[in-house]
Amino acid sequence: MKYREFAEACERISQVTKRLEIRSFLSEFLRKLDPEDIPPALYMLQGQLRPEYEGVELGVGDALVLKALATAAHMDEGRLKEEVRATGDMGESAFKVLSGRQVLEEGRPLELSETYDTLRKIGSTTGEGSQEGKTGAIAILLTRTSPVEAKHLVRFLLGKLRLGVKEMTLLDALAEIYGEGDFKLARGTIENAFNMDPDLGEIGTLLREGGLKGLEAVTVALGKPVRPMLAERERSLQEVLDRMGGKMALEYKYDGLRVQVHVDRDGNVKIFSRRLEDLSSQFPDVVAALKGAFRTLPVIVEGECVPVDPETGELRPFQEISRRRGRKYDLERIATEIPVEVFLFDLLLEGTESLLPKPYPERRERLEKLTRTSSAVDFATREIVSELPEAERFFQKALTDGCEGVVAKSLAPDSRYKAGGRGFLWIKYKREYTQELSDTIDAVIVGAYRGRGKRAQWYGAFLMALYDPDRECFSTLCKVGTGFDEETLASLTQRLTNAALTARPPSVESGFAPDVWVDPEIVLELRGAELSLSPVHTAATGLIREGYGLALRFPRFTGRLRDDKGAEEATTVGEAVRMYTSQVRHVEEPPKP
Ligand code: AMP
Numbered sequence: 001m002k003y004r005e006f007a008e009a010c011e012r013i014s015q016v017t018k019r020l021e022i023r024s025f026l027s028e029f030l031r032k033l034d035p036e037d038i039p040p041a042l043y044m045l046q047g048q049l050r051p052e053y054e055g056v057e058l059g060v061g062d063a064l065v066l067k068a069l070a071t072a073a074h075m076d077e078g079r080l081k082e083e084v085r086a087t088g089d090m091g092e093s094a095f096k097v098l099s100g101r102q103v104l105e106e107g108r109p110l111e112l113s114e115t116y117d118t119l120r121k122i123g124s125t126t127g128e129g130s131q132e133g134k135t136g137a138i139a140i141l142l143t144r145t146s147p148v149e150a151k152h153l154v155r156f157l158l159g160k161l162r163l164g165v166k167e168m169t170l171l172d173a174l175a176e177i178y179g180e181g182d183f184k185l186a187r188g189t190i191e192n193a194f195n196m197d198p199d200l201g202e203i204g205t206l207l208r209e210g211g212l213k214g215l216e217a218v219t220v221a222l223g224k225p226v227r228p229m230l231a232e233r234e235r236s237l238q239e240v241l242d243r244m245g246g247k248m249a250l251e252y253k254y255d256g257l258r259v260q261v262h263v264d265r266d267g268n269v270k271i272f273s274r275r276l277e278d279l280s281s282q283f284p285d286v287v288a289a290l291k292g293a294f295r296t297l298p299v300i301v302e303g304e305c306v307p308v309d310p311e312t313g314e315l316r317p318f319q320e321i322s323r324r325r326g327r328k329y330d331l332e333r334i335a336t337e338i339p340v341e342v343f344l345f346d347l348l349l350e351g352t353e354s355l356l357p358k359p360y361p362e363r364r365e366r367l368e369k370l371t372r373t374s375s376a377v378d379f380a381t382r383e384i385v386s387e388l389p390e391a392e393r394f395f396q397k398a399l400t401d402g403c404e405g406v407v408a409k410s411l412a413p414d415s416r417y418k419a420g421g422r423g424f425l426w427i428k429y430k431r432e433y434t435q436e437l438s439d440t441i442d443a444v445i446v447g448a449y450r451g452r453g454k455r456a457q458w459y460g461a462f463l464m465a466l467y468d469p470d471r472e473c474f475s476t477l478c479k480v481g482t483g484f485d486e487e488t489l490a491s492l493t494q495r496l497t498n499a500a501l502t503a504r505p506p507s508v509e510s511g512f513a514p515d516v517w518v519d520p521e522i523v524l525e526l527r528g529a530e531l532s533l534s535p536v537h538t539a540a541t542g543l544i545r546e547g548y549g550l551a552l553r554f555p556r557f558t559g560r561l562r563d564d565k566g567a568e569e570a571t572t573v574g575e576a577v578r579m580y581t582s583q584v585r586h587v588e589e590p591p592k593p
Contacts, residue, residue, distance in 0.1 A: 003110035026173035039201025040116035047161035072142035091155035195420030225272035227420030256306035285335040289376035303344035311460035311481030315402030345380040360415040400534035405430025447514025458493040475538035483557030523562035528552040
């Protein structure tokens with residue numbers, strides 16, 4: 001196909017607004033393509049050169065394209081700039097300035113495939129002199145284009161093609177072509193294949209070669225991110241349990257970044273996000289941790305990447321990991337500042353075998369068999385439950401441990417991995433919580449943990465407790481390792497070293513065993529996201545619910561040492577109960593539908 005026909009199609013599409021009209025126009029257009037033009041056309045209609053997950057970019061900016069256009073139009077750059085300022089669209093200006101040109105200088109019209117190949121070459125040109133090389137190549141293309149071709153080529157180069165042709169519209173158009181009268185069935189089949197192989201160029205080629213049957217060959221493949229399976233929601237744990245037929249696996253629902261990890265035979269790691277972007281270069285520490293984590297290769301696994309406190313190993317709020325996204329520089333420093341851990345929960349490929357059709361229990365079991373865990377790679381905590389109290393206890397534990405809830409997973413024989421599907425084989429149950437506790441809490445140090453890494457010479461985290469005046473004891477509320485500067489850690493270490501005990505003081509009630517115990521004396525002011533019920537911390541045990549204490553989620557030191565307060569003047573368990581009950585929303589309240 002000539003590039004001109006493609007550009008004219010772009011022109012036409014940019015004038016149509018109705019989706020159905022675009023769809024039928026597109027299917028007509030796609031039908032006319034020569035087989036080798038199918039992938040380029042499918043990518044370029046979306047303004048891309050390759051599927052998005054490959055992250056292929058042209059690497060040209062406005063100035064470069066302007067220069068190339070000025071050369072092709074034999075025009076002064078300054079004047080062209082004025083012209084572009086007037087139209088606000090360099091594509092439109094290209095159309096205008098080239099319209100005056102009488103004949104195409106080279107005579108031979110551009111082929112679509114030729115244009116595509118040149119653009120790919122431009123995209124892969126790097127290093128010294130690459131800018132000049134790109135400008136030259138674009139100028140040559142533009143000398144061979146008609147005004148309408150130039151308009152859409154310029155827009156494409158600038159990433160401003162904006163035809164509004166989304167993947168889904170192209171799937172619709174393909175279904176119209178290959179549906180043989182049953183559009184719905186074809187659409188479903190094509191989307192299923194596309195969920196496993198998000199390369200539309202390849203899907204288009206398979207369809208052309210073998211129709212819908214040709215898509216049967218599509219399977220999960222290394223290096224191509226599978227569209228992730230998603231979870232439905234229910235309003236209560238009872239409903240979740242009922243929906244699952246009375247027995248289910250519950251996993252912690254970590255609040256981080258979903259990652260799909262592809263490791264090839266040689267141990268090369270690629271990490272894809274939920275939206276199929278390649279995150280590998282942004283997380284070199286995660287890549288390194290996953291490199292040697294599997295006994296069988298290749299594999300594709302899935303998990304959640306979560307920020308952890310380097311001192312306590314406890315989970316940190318999601319916002320911290322978002323500070324690591326999109327960075328190009330200082331990657332190593334930020335990796336030590338905001339270390340992350342990956343909690344794996346699924347296995348999609350082992351060796352050459354796709355595990356998508358296998359039931360969840362088998363996938364999880366095989367995942368556990370083939371993974372070597374480390375401080376940075378572990379499995380999502382889980383439990384098989386069949387009673388509501390067990391489920392509730394697990395859910396509360398998940399919250400205390402810094403998770404946002406649980407994901408229930410079906411154990412049924414048909415619990416396959418549904419790429420790109422939201423269904424009841426997975427059900428999430430989380431709860432809304434306030435972002436920040438409105439008040440601070442004064443808690444007492446009852447134990448300390450030796451620091452790690454940069455903090456190795458000090459205590460790096462502390463076991464904190466509240467005072468219980470009725471029982472005259474201190475019961476634990478949280479571990480805290482966040483919010484301390486070096487000076488504070490040094491002075492606390494000095495004070496605590498003198499007071500360190502080897503055994504738990506009788507006045508302290510705790511289910512934890514810190515590296516050293518201390519008599520409750522030093523009071524720290526803490527902030528946190530909220531108070532939640534905890535099966536492990538002992539503060540206010542049984543006062544709100546039998547068998548549960550209270551915990552402070554995502555605690556951090558405010559910087560205020562309350563030396564003006566004695567241990568008994570710290571926040572009491574009674575106050576904490578009142579704070580808990582006055583929080584905006586409650587644990588028992590079901591999430592909004
Ligand atoms: P949501 O984003 O609320 O639709 O919840 C689904 C997301 O929860 C998934 O995309 C994962 O990123 C995340 N998640 C955290 N822990 C798990 C888990 N154990 N199993 C599945 N998804 C999980």
